[in-house]
Amino acid sequence: MIIDGRKVEKNIKIDADVVIIGSGAGGAPAAYRLAKNGKKVVVVEEGGHFTKNVFNGDSYEMVKLMYRDAGSVLTLGNTGILLPLGRTLGGTTTINSGTMFRTPNEVIDEWRRDYGIKTITSDLLKPYFEEVEEITHTMEVPWELMGRNNQLFAEGAQKLGLHGFPLKRNMKDCKGSGVCPFGCPEDAKQAMHVTYIPRSEQYGAIYYTYAHAEKIIIKNSRAIGIKGHFMKGKYGVEKSIYTFEIRATVVIVSAGAIYTPVILKRNGIGRHNNMVGKNLRIHPAAKVMGYFDEELSSWYGIPQAYCVDEFADEWIIFEGFWLPPSMLSIALPSFGKDIKKMMLDYNHLAGFGIMVHDSSSGMVKVAGETPLLFYNMNKEDLEKFRKAIRIASEVYFAAGAKKIYPPIFSLESINSPSQLSKIDTIKLKPDMLELSAFHPMGTARMGSDPKEAVVNEELETFDVNNLFVIDASIFPTSLGVNPQESIMAFSSYAADRIIARWDSLSR
Ligand SMILES: Cc1cc2nc3c(=O)[nH]c(=O)nc-3n(C[C@H](O)[C@H](O)[C@H](O)COP(=O)(O)OP(=O)(O)OC[C@H]3O[C@@H](n4cnc5c(N)ncnc54)[C@H](O)[C@@H]3O)c2cc1C
Known part of the structure; x- marks a missing residue:
């Protein structure tokens, strides 16, 4: 009842x-x-x-x-991380x-x-x-329900010889409505x-x-x-x-x-x-976006359907994601007219998530009834993001992307594979990354x-x-x-x- x-x-x-x-x-x-x-x-x-x-x-x-x-929980520290x-x-x-x-x-x-x-x-x-x-x-996502967004990343990873697989999900009669994080309209x-x-x-x-x-x-x-x-x-x-x-x-x-x-x-x-409240781990995450000439309709299919785990030993994995326009537009490492420009290309964009198995740890303090979340990203985890952003960008170029939008505020776009070294050389700090986390x-x-x-x-x-x-x-x-x-x-x-x-x- x-x-x-x-x-x-x-x-x-x-x-x-x-x-x-x-x-x-x-x-x-x-x-x-x-x-x-x-x-x-x-x-x-x-x-x-x-x-x-x-x-x-x-x-x-x-x-x-x-x-x-309303989705606005945030960590405080050397970078702000949205934690829905x-x-x-x-x-x-x-x-x-x-x-x-x-x-x-x-x-x-x-x-x-x-x-x-x-x-x-x-x-x-x-x-x-x-x-x-x-x-x-729980079952493996069938290829046809994956949507072009996941298929593209899978194809790029395969070209580079990186190990990946369709994710397992809890689902029954899924039609790939593409809005899992907002309640499944089929209860699939x-x-x-x-x-x-x-x-x-x-x-x-x-x-x-x-x-x-x-x-x-x-x-x-x-x-x-x-x-x-x-x-x-x-x-x-x-x-x-x-x-x-x-x-x-x-x-x-x-x-x-x-x-x-x-x-x-x-x-x-x-x-x-x-010890209560200490040892907060969150699996910090970021997303890399690719621009493709073809129309992708990335909103079709299961948003999180494929995983590349080639670097799991280095505590990095990649998993698909997609968001409707209203949500994507507030979750990009950009502002004002740059966001407008990107959103006009919505149908040509693909996006994939990076998830870091964190060695950083934070804490939950309590002010009245409100939790205050403190989390500082350490250098080791920061460097995992640098490496992961580079890999995801390489995968997208291998899949045919014309441009990459990395989750780094000061690096607007990477327009060819020859520019990938910018990721290696940028003086990266945690607050330069566009981050979120879903697993406290x-x-x-x-x-x-x-x-x-x-x-x-x-x-x-x-x-x-x-x-x-x-x-x-x-x-x-x-x-x-x-x-x-x-x-x-x-x-x-x-x-x-x-x-x-x-x-x-x-x-
Ligand atoms: C957008 C998103 C996508 C995710 N995708 C995945 C995924 O694909 N796979 C995966 O493994 N994990 C995913 N996760 C994480 C996963 O859902 C959580 O790790 C898991 O649900 C946590 O379980 P829990 O029981 O600890 O807490 P929750 O599932 O969050 O349940 C806690 C409940 O307690 C209630 N509550 C809190 N305080 C009180 C109170 N004082 N009185 C009464 N009720 C209270 C809350 O309202 C809440 O409903 C995702 C998370 C998010 C935000």
Whole structure:
């Protein structure tokens, strides 16, 4: 059952077995598994419930409805990085690109070697990945759904002998509408709101939308419930006078790697080692655009459909992207009439994304209820961008591009392969790059040592019993690949551990 919090007109008090804050990649799979095992699950989600009936491709309106702060979350530091977050039922999965990757074995090995992880192994997670892939219909993008934008980059990469492959995505009957980040108009993208959430409802899970959790109720070092208030207004961003209190045996925080630390810090959790909010990783990203003589209709097909991973060992990967005109025009490293000139060429432009597996790390601080995100890009990651911009430009020239627009403010365009050396020689600084990031992680990291970590390997906090963190916050490092499948698998695993320990958790 999904209850619209804007329509609740009284204060409510409920008892449950498990209460979950947030309904995204972390919250929804756990809700499903726990409900299926007979637990009374209540989920509170600050955003609203939207499906294909609402998803009309109007990117501006969709961003206002489903993105946190209408898509304007930004990091501060030696460069500003736009960090969009979902605020809707299904969390960021409802507005994401659908790409699915298992956690790379090397990353788990690194956690075991350098971060004291003992029980988590690739073998342990394997059945969870398999189940996630089955429930979300994860499949490889067929070539014909890729759109010319992805095909061009694939062709260029093949000419240069670079390894690449069609991405795997959660999708069913996808028609390649091309607007994944603004809500799939076919509900073909198998995000949480069309997979785990309806499945969990079948087992009695209750979802309150427009319900903002504030307080974790703690008694004798044990979480026993949460309190919060409903929201009101068209976009659900105003505070209603009506409140909720949900008492439960287990409390799970799945508010994502930016808002989970806000909730934990505001409730005094994690003071023992001051690690909450630290270790923020984001997979900084940039885009390289190519101008081609042919008309490309880059808006047709799946925007994120192909990946070049030739340089994954150097912590760089390339993945497709595309944006409608209203969004592309505000996401280019240019101003005024230069943007106008580029946008007039919209049908001749191709674009591909660079994603860096970051060694830089930042932190989430809290001012009132607002997270302040600090992130400085280190020299190592900056140089990864230099290298990646050069490679993507070479790929585009190999594919027949006439001109490249690199994501560097002072380098307007590269008009021939002979000018590529400009990328090598430019005195690059982080604030010269046009950057965004889509994968915040790491701010309540897991580990076996309470001095270093916020949660243990069962994702229960070291500070407070019966309080679990299940979302992107728990990763000790960035993953180097898109994280949602990892989050879903960890969510299912953690739910199993809660079920196995239920008797002791209830005592
Ligand atoms: C445009 C875009 C494209 C992306 N594409 C991909 C992709 O293709 N593949 C991939 O793997 N990843 C992708 N990602 C990232 C991926 O979606 C996230 O990593 C993942 O959804 C994070 O899961 P989570 O559970 O940590 O948080 P979320 O999914 O963000 O869920 C957190 C939820 O908690 C709610 N919440 C927060 N605070 C409160 C509160 N106080 N009370 C109640 N509710 C609260 C939020 O409203 C939100 O709905 C993309 C991200 C973006 C922005």
